[in-house]
Amino acid sequence: MSIYSNEHKEYLKKKRRKTIFVHMTQIFIILFFFIIWEYLANKGIINTFLYSSPSLIIKTIINLIKQNNLFSHLFITISEVMISFIISCIIALFISTILWWNEFISRVFNPFLSNLNSLPKVALGPLIIIWAGASIKSIILMSLMISIFVTIINFHQSFIGTDKNYITLLKSMNAKKKDIFFKVIIPSNKENIISTLKINLSMNFIGVIMGELLVSKKGLGYLIMYGSQVFNINLVITAILILGLLSFILYYIITIINKLIVKKR
Amino acid sequence: MEDNVLLKTINLSKNYYNDKTEIKAIENLNIHVLNNEILAIVGPSGCGKSTFLSILANLEKQTNGKIIMKKNLSIGYMLQSDSLFPWLTILDNVLLGLDIKKMKTGNNIEYTINLLKKYGLYEFRDQYPDNLSGGMRQRVALIRTLATNPDLLLLDEPYSALDYQTRLSLSNDLQEIIKNEGKTAILITHDLAEAISLGDRVIVLSKRPCTIKSIYNINLNNKTNPIDNRKDPKFNYYYDKIWRDLDVHI
Numbered sequence A: 001m002s003i004y005s006n007e008h009k010e011y012l013k014k015k016r017r018k019t020i021f022v023h024m025t026q027i028f029i030i031l032f033f034f035i036i037w038e039y040l041a042n043k044g045i046i047n048t049f050l051y052s053s054p055s056l057i058i059k060t061i062i063n064l065i066k067q068n069n070l071f072s073h074l075f076i077t078i079s080e081v082m083i084s085f086i087i088s089c090i091i092a093l094f095i096s097t098i099l100w101w102n103e104f105i106s107r108v109f110n111p112f113l114s115n116l117n118s119l120p121k122v123a124l125g126p127l128i129i130i131w132a133g134a135s136i137k138s139i140i141l142m143s144l145m146i147s148i149f150v151t152i153i154n155f156h157q158s159f160i161g162t163d164k165n166y167i168t169l170l171k172s173m174n175a176k177k178k179d180i181f182f183k184v185i186i187p188s189n190k191e192n193i194i195s196t197l198k199i200n201l202s203m204n205f206i207g208v209i210m211g212e213l214l215v216s217k218k219g220l221g222y223l224i225m226y227g228s229q230v231f232n233i234n235l236v237i238t239a240i241l242i243l244g245l246l247s248f249i250l251y252y253i254i255t256i257i258n259k260l261i262v263k264k265r
Numbered sequence B: 001m002e003d004n005v006l007l008k009t010i011n012l013s014k015n016y017y018n019d020k021t022e023i024k025a026i027e028n029l030n031i032h033v034l035n036n037e038i039l040a041i042v043g044p045s046g047c048g049k050s051t052f053l054s055i056l057a058n059l060e061k062q063t064n065g066k067i068i069m070k071k072n073l074s075i076g077y078m079l080q081s082d083s084l085f086p087w088l089t090i091l092d093n094v095l096l097g098l099d100i101k102k103m104k105t106g107n108n109i110e111y112t113i114n115l116l117k118k119y120g121l122y123e124f125r126d127q128y129p130d131n132l133s134g135g136m137r138q139r140v141a142l143i144r145t146l147a148t149n150p151d152l153l154l155l156d157e158p159y160s161a162l163d164y165q166t167r168l169s170l171s172n173d174l175q176e177i178i179k180n181e182g183k184t185a186i187l188i189t190h191d192l193a194e195a196i197s198l199g200d201r202v203i204v205l206s207k208r209p210c211t212i213k214s215i216y217n218i219n220l221n222n223k224t225n226p227i228d229n230r231k232d233p234k235f236n237y238y239y240d241k242i243w244r245d246l247d248v249h250i
């Protein structure tokens, strides 16, 4: 335990005040946006049939909850994201480890990987549906296609970018390749790995929604698609807003995990 | 091989290649290391000193020539950069070698902890390297090298990052450890005074590709610790000679 001096306390207080001010401003901007939206809708300046309004969105949410639909759609989307996130992490970690382990393999497959990575995966959508059927399988496959290559490339880049001095040191201790991997490559790249996981998560999010838009059975993507087909803009915008909220929460969870893993020194 | 010789190199050569050029770092180097001596090596920057140690430590392969070593000779290499792992505590850093070599026994850990105490680093054992000064970091790196109790220490400018006073006192400590524990060391340094005051022999290397320019047996009138050795009447004699051999053009 350290006892803070008065100047130090003052410094911390100022810092905290600034942070609070930033958050207040952010909340204010959001509120302002919704209030203006509602105001314009009420005055009839914008057409609620095309642009909806906050009060209509709240009604839609209440309706969805009453029909006991909202949470099942939410649940489906979240589980699809989680499943594809976990699968893509495992596969990407495995493949990038092999690429790091064996330079020959990495040189052979690098051009394929960057090519696959830059291919617009939506183009594969119809094929995926034909191969995997209009089911959750297609959605997860779509999501993996979108997330996996960039994750492999990022993992591999950070592995081979590890400080050479650390590796030389371990080699001077007669370390095996396995030791180098677990004692240097992984711990020295903790930050990189976590930021890659963040990217991977948002990629999976994109992939799942894209899959749901294509396959359309359940989930937030389905709500958007369905809403647009029956021209229920309230439903579309509600689903989009929930989607935004969801991605914010997921991002926040990863940030917390990040803080737990990369402990302060 | 003679009994008191720990290691010798025969016509050792090392070339580095890239697409355009060939760099001759070492050419026909014949060096022997005696048991329980401190062999200081001085030479111009970039002449191939670190390369020589890397070959001895089996990190690089020589292009030509041979190295003959005493059987089961264990080598500890203190690299030019300290390379402490910022994600490990000081204690875990110094135990790294034991950990890798699967020698983390109670005795060995105790030996290492005693080294930490001796070098005034025990209180910092749970800290991370970022919190340490340059001198402390170098001491940690030295302890990490000593922890596995190697017979031959390869020291690549171990004190280059330090202030003069810390350097002097660490020189004393280093000599004490090597002499007390029956170790042998090859010490690379840019500091001629350090080489003469610490070394039993001093080898002067030429510019790249490095070959031996001269070898001196340091026979001081009264050889004691490195600090007092610097005041010895014959100290300046060696200093002048080696300085001339190095042929530094300013």
Ligand SMILES: Nc1ncnc2c1ncn2[C@@H]1O[C@H](COP(=O)(O)OP(=O)(O)OP(=O)(O)O)[C@@H](O)[C@H]1O
Binding pocket: B016, B017, B023, B025, B044, B045, B046, B047, B048, B049, B050, B051, B052, B080, B208
């Ligand atoms: N991995 C490498 N690939 C190519 N050239 C290298 C490599 N390592 C060293 N060299 C070259 O070999 C020569 C000797 O390098 P070395 O590091 O052994 O010098 P040094 O005597 O230790 O220098 P210093 O006193 O500055 O530490 C240098 O010209 C360097 O450019």
Ligand SMILES: [Mg+2]
Binding pocket: B049, B050, B051, B080, B156
């Ligand atoms: Mg060097």
